[in-house]
Amino acid sequence: MATDITMYVLEGCPYCEAVTDRLDELDIEYDREEVPALHSGRNDVKRVSGQRAVPVLVDDDRGVTMPESENILEYVDRTLA
Structure with missing residues (x-):
């Protein structure tokens, strides 16, 4: 299913996990x-x-x-929650 939100993340990245955990919670x-x-391999990002x-x-x-986990978390809580 296509969504309007895409998250670019790295496996094992604690900042990425904080954001995806919040999206999952909501x-x-x-x-x-x-x-x-x-x-060097992150051309899509x-x-x-x-x-x-x-x-x-x-x-x-x-x-x-938007980059930066703190900014993303604030955006998620303010706009998407």
Whole structure:
């Protein structure tokens, strides 16, 4: 099922897990895009956000692309909860 929210995450990343755990707690559907451990392999993240760090949330419905777990958590609680 396609959703309007995509999360770019790295397996084992505690910042990514904090965000996806919150989305799961709120029962918010999202597409999970696993990225490679090497920054040089994160071209998809670079393309959508302009940088290679994760997590990155993309909310197509609202036209929002956002890095940084603290900012994403605030956005989720304020806008999507």
